Amino acid sequence: MKTILKDLLIVEDHAYIRDSIIKAIVDNNDIGDLKTSSTLKEAYSFLSNTNFDLIILDLSLPDGNGVDLLKMINDKKLETKVFVFSMSTNLKRICLKHGASAFFDKANDFDKLIEAIKLSN
Numbered sequence: 001m002k003t004i005l006k007d008l009l010i011v012e013d014h015a016y017i018r019d020s021i022i023k024a025i026v027d028n029n030d031i032g033d034l035k036t037s038s039t040l041k042e043a044y045s046f047l048s049n050t051n052f053d054l055i056i057l058d059l060s061l062p063d064g065n066g067v068d069l070l071k072m073i074n075d076k077k078l079e080t081k082v083f084v085f086s087m088s089t090n091l092k093r094i095c096l097k098h099g100a101s102a103f104f105d106k107a108n109d110f111d112k113l114i115e116a117i118k119l120s121n
Contacts, residue, residue, distance in 0.1 A: 006032040006053040008117075009046055011069065012085070013038040013061050017106070021056060021085075024114045040064045047073070052080050054120050056113070058106075059086040059095075067094060074099035081120055085113055 008031055012018040018036055025031065033050065037043040040063050046052075047069075055073070059066040070082060081101040084092075092103040101120075104113040 007050060008032075008034050008054050008056070009043065009050075009052045010034075010036045010056045011038075011040075011043045011061070011066060012036070012056065012058045014058070017058075017085075020110070021114070021117075024110075025117050038062070040066070040069055043069055044072070047078070051078070054117065055080055055082045056117070057082055057084050057086075057100075059084060059088045059091060067091060067098065070095060070098045070100055083113060083116060083120075085109075 010018055010021055012021070022034070035046050035050070037046060038061070040061050057066045057069060066084065066086070070084070073080060073082060082099065084095045084100045084103045085106055087106045089105050095103050102116055104116070
């Protein structure tokens with residue numbers, strides 16, 4: 001049985017990781033609007049035009065830190081879940097403080113992230 005995910009934004013600059021997430025969720029889910037971004041600038045642009053139900057957010061991006069995007073989402077009280085997926089585990093507490101729904105360690109938690117995405121609807 002497929003899960004229906006509405007609008008999803010994946011903010012991840014590493015193409016292999018981004019594509020792995022997409023493949024893992026598209027195979028077993030129906031997705032509404034799926035957008036991907038490899039930069040903060042592009043993610044800000046998407047958020048100015050679209051309300052996403054779920055955002056998968058990397059922290060280390062070429063043009064800045066994903067924590068800044070998380071703070072903006074929190075400050076604007078956007079109705080979206082944000083799952084942080086990062087190697088920067090030292091920032092977990094900060095991310096949760098600024099509204100992240102969950103934090104997943106890129107080195108160990110890929111399967112946990114995919115399961116959480118499937119259950120997030």
